[in-house]
Amino acid sequence: MRLPESPLSLWLATYGPYVPEPALRGDHHVDVAIIGGGFAGLMTAYELKSAEPALRVAVLEAREVGYGASGRNGSFGMTVVGLGFGAMAMLRGRHFLRDAHAYMERAVDAMGEVIAREKLDCDCIRPGFLRTATTEGYVRRLQHDVALMQSLGFHGIDWIDGEALRKRVDSPRYLGAIWEPRLLLVNPAKLVREEKRLAQRVGAAVYEDTPVLEIEEANGFRLRTPEGTVQADKIAFTVNAYSHLFPLLHRKQINAFTYMIATEPLSEEELASIGWQGREGIEDARNLIHYYRITPDNRLVMGGGPVGLRWANDLDADRNEAAWRHLEQHVSFLFPQLRGIRVTHRWGGPISVTTNLTPALGYLRGKRAVYSLGCIGHGVSASHLNAQVLRDLLLERRTELAEAPFVNRRVIPWPPEPLRTTLALTIRSALELQDWMYERKLG
Numbered sequence: 001m002r003l004p005e006s007p008l009s010l011w012l013a014t015y016g017p018y019v020p021e022p023a024l025r026g027d028h029h030v031d032v033a034i035i036g037g038g039f040a041g042l043m044t045a046y047e048l049k050s051a052e053p054a055l056r057v058a059v060l061e062a063r064e065v066g067y068g069a070s071g072r073n074g075s076f077g078m079t080v081v082g083l084g085f086g087a088m089a090m091l092r093g094r095h096f097l098r099d100a101h102a103y104m105e106r107a108v109d110a111m112g113e114v115i116a117r118e119k120l121d122c123d124c125i126r127p128g129f130l131r132t133a134t135t136e137g138y139v140r141r142l143q144h145d146v147a148l149m150q151s152l153g154f155h156g157i158d159w160i161d162g163e164a165l166r167k168r169v170d171s172p173r174y175l176g177a178i179w180e181p182r183l184l185l186v187n188p189a190k191l192v193r194e195e196k197r198l199a200q201r202v203g204a205a206v207y208e209d210t211p212v213l214e215i216e217e218a219n220g221f222r223l224r225t226p227e228g229t230v231q232a233d234k235i236a237f238t239v240n241a242y243s244h245l246f247p248l249l250h251r252k253q254i255n256a257f258t259y260m261i262a263t264e265p266l267s268e269e270e271l272a273s274i275g276w277q278g279r280e281g282i283e284d285a286r287n288l289i290h291y292y293r294i295t296p297d298n299r300l301v302m303g304g305g306p307v308g309l310r311w312a313n314d315l316d317a318d319r320n321e322a323a324w325r326h327l328e329q330h331v332s333f334l335f336p337q338l339r340g341i342r343v344t345h346r347w348g349g350p351i352s353v354t355t356n357l358t359p360a361l362g363y364l365r366g367k368r369a370v371y372s373l374g375c376i377g378h379g380v381s382a383s384h385l386n387a388q389v390l391r392d393l394l395l396e397r398r399t400e401l402a403e404a405p406f407v408n409r410r411v412i413p414w415p416p417e418p419l420r421t422t423l424a425l426t427i428r429s430a431l432e433l434q435d436w437m438y439e440r441k442l443g
């Protein structure tokens with residue numbers, strides 16, 4: 001098994017020289033084997049070893065650490081989960097939304113705490129989050145979301161009107177926004193590789209270029225890799241959008257693809273023309289969101305819009321010329337001041353989608369295996385708290401986290417093909433139709 005070659009994200013392309021760990025060779029015994037070296041896998045190793053230093057823990061990564069979404073994302077460590085507040089309340093109810101949002105606030109704080117405590121070098125800033133409205137329909141949607149969250153007792157989610165918003169970020173399209181101070185922006189490639197260092201520092205072994213090819217269940221688990229094996233009492237699947245590659249997980253999620261671009265660094269005049277001195281992280285009010293930020297070297301990075309779906313979870317879809325063109329046009333749509341700006345990096349990657357459009361974590365095979373998946377494109381902060389959940393599940397601790405809202409809940413499995421793709425296309429079409437209606441002022 002070889003995961004596809006992908007165009008490098010801005011973060012990976014500008015990372016500098018990186019020396020991966022050697023692949024696993026020979027036969028090894030561990031207490032816990034963790035499959036997948038992204039935020040979730042590395043932080044699970046860190047949390048486990050920090051809690052129980054005597055445990056033997058190994059992380060097995062198919063490519064290099066950060067190959068997956070953790071090295072390619074938009075860099076937003078945010079409270080948003082699933083499709084946003086209103087959709088979550090509609091799909092899962094107000095109580096679930098309240099618990100889910102509390103979990104996500106804690107997730108952002110947990111991510112910030114580990115970055116600060118361990119002094120992780122990842123260009124982390126806390127500029128706050130704007131969810132912007134560009135039509136009156138979106139204004140109504142976002143104002144409803146603010147009222148909903150305030151009625152649930154949350155503070156720090158407020159409405160700001162168009163004039164105040166345009167003083168911060170000067171787009172002629174903006175009519176207002178939700179303002180939420182709780183947001184971290186990072187360089188995700190730096191962060192995930194700092195987290196590898198952290199996992200190693202507490203004594204976990206990390207193997208790169210080590211795809212797990214097969215898992216046999218005998219006296220625990222026997223994991224076969226190209227040049228070796230690992231016998232483990234327990235395993236953790238932290239492969240997120242690659243989970244379908246494993247028979248134990250293959251109906252729990254599908255992957256969908258999101259795409260990103262980065263411009264050349266803006267000149268001082270270009271930056272001045274759009275304001276944005278606060279460098280807030282921005283998403284819009286759509287279902288198929290656009291998300292964008294300014295990097296420390298003043299590039300505009302934007303992702304989202306069109307979402308890719310592939311038959312039978314084909315993973316070879318990290319490139320999408322039409323989506324990249326759409327993003328370039330969207331930069332000009334929002335900021336006519338920047339028309340003609342050059343795009344230097346284009347990339348994309350899979351996000352993990354469950355049938356209920358929320359994350360899922362839990363036990364498999366009694367309590368001998370655990371998993372974390374279903375980020376729906378919002379897993380940067382969540383994967384940090386998910387790692388603490390997986391720690392508690394693996395150690396069989398009955399903690400508050402082990403009872404958290406996404407843990408051990410029944411999620412309807414995705415059906416087999418051709419129903420799987422039909423259902424996914426139907427959901428995407430419904431979301432696109434609603435966006436279209438809002439943008440044609442019908443919503």
Ligand SMILES: Cc1cc2nc3c(=O)[nH]c(=O)nc-3n(C[C@H](O)[C@H](O)[C@H](O)COP(=O)(O)OP(=O)(O)OC[C@H]3O[C@@H](n4cnc5c(N)ncnc54)[C@H](O)[C@@H]3O)c2cc1C
Nearest residue numbers: 036038039040062068069070074076212349375378379380
């Ligand atoms: C383009 C893009 C933009 C995004 N933007 C944001 C954002 O701004 N904010 C946000 O919150 N979320 C965002 N996300 C989602 C977020 O990045 C993910 O939720 C998060 O990084 C998931 O981390 P993870 O550790 O669970 O998975 P991953 O980082 O995907 O790690 C899984 C790892 O498993 C490895 N693997 C797969 N198969 C095997 C195997 N057989 N054996 C061994 N290893 C294997 C993969 O190589 C991969 O490195 C984005 C995602 C994408 C793709």
